[in-house]
Amino acid sequence: MMNRAIRVEGVSKRFGKTQALAENFSIEVLKGQSLAILGANGAGKTTLMRAVLGLAVPDTGRISLYGLPPSDPDSRIGVRFLPERISFPKWATPLQMYRQFERVRREGREMEFIHRAEKLACGDLLERKLGKMSKGQRQRIAVALMTCGKPRTVFLDEPSSGLDPSGRMLVRSTVAELVDGGSTVVLNSHLLGEVEKVCDWAAFIHQGVLVTHDRLEDLSRFKGNVIIETPDPETMSNFLGGSGTVKGKSLAYPLPEEDGFAKLTERIANSGIEFTGIQLHKESLEDIFMRIMEGETDVS
Amino acid sequence: MFLNALEHMMRKKLILIIGILSVCYLLLFWRGIASVDPQGLQADSGIPTTDADMAYAALSIAGSMLSVMVWGLTIILGASILPDEMEAGRMSIWAALPQSRFKVYASTSLAPLLVSVIFGYLLFGLTALITSFYAPFTPTSIPLAIVSMPVWLSATWAFVIFFSQIAGKIPAMLITFILEGFAVGMGNIVELAKGVPDLHESTFYTVARIVTFVLPFERGYRSVQMGLLPEASMIEEALAFMGLGGALPLWEIIYPAAWAALLFFLGYRLFMKKDL
Numbered sequence: 001m002m003n004r005a006i007r008v009e010g011v012s013k014r015f016g017k018t019q020a021l022a023e024n025f026s027i028e029v030l031k032g033q034s035l036a037i038l039g040a041n042g043a044g045k046t047t048l049m050r051a052v053l054g055l056a057v058p059d060t061g062r063i064s065l066y067g068l069p070p071s072d073p074d075s076r077i078g079v080r081f082l083p084e085r086i087s088f089p090k091w092a093t094p095l096q097m098y099r100q101f102e103r104v105r106r107e108g109r110e111m112e113f114i115h116r117a118e119k120l121a122c123g124d125l126l127e128r129k130l131g132k133m134s135k136g137q138r139q140r141i142a143v144a145l146m147t148c149g150k151p152r153t154v155f156l157d158e159p160s161s162g163l164d165p166s167g168r169m170l171v172r173s174t175v176a177e178l179v180d181g182g183s184t185v186v187l188n189s190h191l192l193g194e195v196e197k198v199c200d201w202a203a204f205i206h207q208g209v210l211v212t213h214d215r216l217e218d219l220s221r222f223k224g225n226v227i228i229e230t231p232d233p234e235t236m237s238n239f240l241g242g243s244g245t246v247k248g249k250s251l252a253y254p255l256p257e258e259d260g261f262a263k264l265t266e267r268i269a270n271s272g273i274e275f276t277g278i279q280l281h282k283e284s285l286e287d288i289f290m291r292i293m294e295g296e297t298d299v300s
Numbered sequence: 301m302f303l304n305a306l307e308h309m310m311r312k313k314l315i316l317i318i319g320i321l322s323v324c325y326l327l328l329f330w331r332g333i334a335s336v337d338p339q340g341l342q343a344d345s346g347i348p349t350t351d352a353d354m355a356y357a358a359l360s361i362a363g364s365m366l367s368v369m370v371w372g373l374t375i376i377l378g379a380s381i382l383p384d385e386m387e388a389g390r391m392s393i394w395a396a397l398p399q400s401r402f403k404v405y406a407s408t409s410l411a412p413l414l415v416s417v418i419f420g421y422l423l424f425g426l427t428a429l430i431t432s433f434y435a436p437f438t439p440t441s442i443p444l445a446i447v448s449m450p451v452w453l454s455a456t457w458a459f460v461i462f463f464s465q466i467a468g469k470i471p472a473m474l475i476t477f478i479l480e481g482f483a484v485g486m487g488n489i490v491e492l493a494k495g496v497p498d499l500h501e502s503t504f505y506t507v508a509r510i511v512t513f514v515l516p517f518e519r520g521y522r523s524v525q526m527g528l529l530p531e532a533s534m535i536e537e538a539l540a541f542m543g544l545g546g547a548l549p550l551w552e553i554i555y556p557a558a559w560a561a562l563l564f565f566l567g568y569r570l571f572m573k574k575d576l
Contacts, residue, residue: 056575073398081396091311100304104397
């Protein structure tokens with residue numbers, strides 16, 4: 001398939017007695033997708049990334065990156081990888097590191113890196129030695145190094161690690177920018193709130209097994225009520241028969257079946273009561289994560 | 301990638317320390333040889349001493365010391381980039397770039413060899429040059445010395461690289477140091493046997509010969525030494541008993557290079573199978 005960026009087919013990987021990826025692990029990622037790889041610690045998320053990049057050699061199965069095996073250097077043209085723990089040489093400045101990377105990848109211009117660093121609020125650190133930076137500063141530089149220009153695919157393993165809230169926000173907007181620009185993004189992060197904002201797809205891995213892989217909106221289940229935003233929730237509650245829970249300027253109205261949503265919307269629209277929004281209350285990514293990790297695998 | 305590896309290495313304080321030590325050595329050597337009075341030597345020993353003899357003595361003595369310095373340097377530098385990058389966790393970043401694993405392996409391991417060979421040329425070359433100021437001489441074969449230098453050092457380097465893939469940086473350095481010391485000792489026995497024919501019959505000689513084949517660290521060094529030593533020296537035979545002279549057949553010079561190539565390849569096979 002020409003539209004495929006990553007294909008993992010029947011792969012398994014074992015480290016000593018630990019089965020990092022179980023037998024017949026298979027997944028596909030299409031070009032331009034933003035995929036979150038989710039799972040508990042030790043689930044095999046990092047191993048999957050490393051196997052796709054050719055850094056971990058699978059025991060069985062086949063992997064292709066843009067139709068080429070990871071052993072082919074051309075498969076990694078335009079591909080960037082930010083590992084979870086990145087250790088820079090202390091003597092190097094960010095610009096020197098960028099030039100070292102570019103000697104090999106020859107993909108971008110220095111200005112692109114400088115712009116990215118500025119967006120990540122670390123543009124003033126480019127001439128400073130990495131050994132004299134804080135962990136958070138180094139992480140921002142690492143993100144800038146791996147996301148500058150127009151990469152085809154970016155693998156980010158815990159990119160917000162060690163960052164303060166503003167840094168996390170900047171990383172999130174960087175990832176969103178990459179997705180908007182058409183890059184394929186594979187993100188491994190435990191910050192589910194952030195993942196939810198930038199990724200369209202999610203793959204849940206549990207003990208090396210792919211539990212589910214789907215669009216986030218399809219994974220999210222209906223939670224049994226509808227949230228109606230209205231300046232007058234009490235009136236709305238009375239109109240709907242006195243049921244529902246008022247919370248500030250919203251009313252959580254129980255709806256037994258998701259199918260009844262269209263009818264309810266029509267009824268509210270014809271009621272003459274002012275309202276600003278109405279939406280199905282669905283699971284957050286955190287809810288989905290907890291449900292799946294607690295052993296429930298039937299999410300389709 | 302090769303340039304990156306060179307840049308990483310040149311930034312290490314180790315290179316600066318080695319540079320300072322080398323300059324100190326050269327200055328001391330210069331001062332030492334400048335203070336020698338050939339007439340005084342002749343008067344003391346009662347043997348006519350030529351410039352070639354003086355150069356022979358100076359280069360032989362300095363050569364033993366230099367060999368230890370350059371060996372040590374090769375071992376330390378050999379273990380400084382490839383194993384260092386792996387232990388620092390940076391190898392995954394290099395290997396994730398659009399380049400083959402062979403390129404990553406070759407670049408990070410060949411850069412230290414290049415620096416060691418350059419240091420070797422500088423140290424031996426400047427020592428010979430300083431010597432020639434005070435005791436003008438004609439080297440036996442400069443091309444032999446030039447060719448033998450990378451052959452000699454590549455054997456040491458390949459062992460470090462190979463063992464670093466099995467045991468890690470520090471064990472690789474220690475193992476190579478120990479094997480090297482053992483091999484040099486055995487190599488001296490082999491050279492000594494040239495002047496003691498009875499020794500050829502002994503089991504000890506056989507063992508020493510086998511060791512020099514399995515661990516061919518010092519064959520190249522002897523050729524470097526041989527190429528630099530002056531022609532027509534009267535003390536050449538006397539020094540041969542100290543294991544410092546004598547010609548080597550060509551295959552003994554080429555053989556360590558073949559060994560190095562094999563170990564380099566085996567190291568690559570191990571590197572290919574590694575999870576970075």
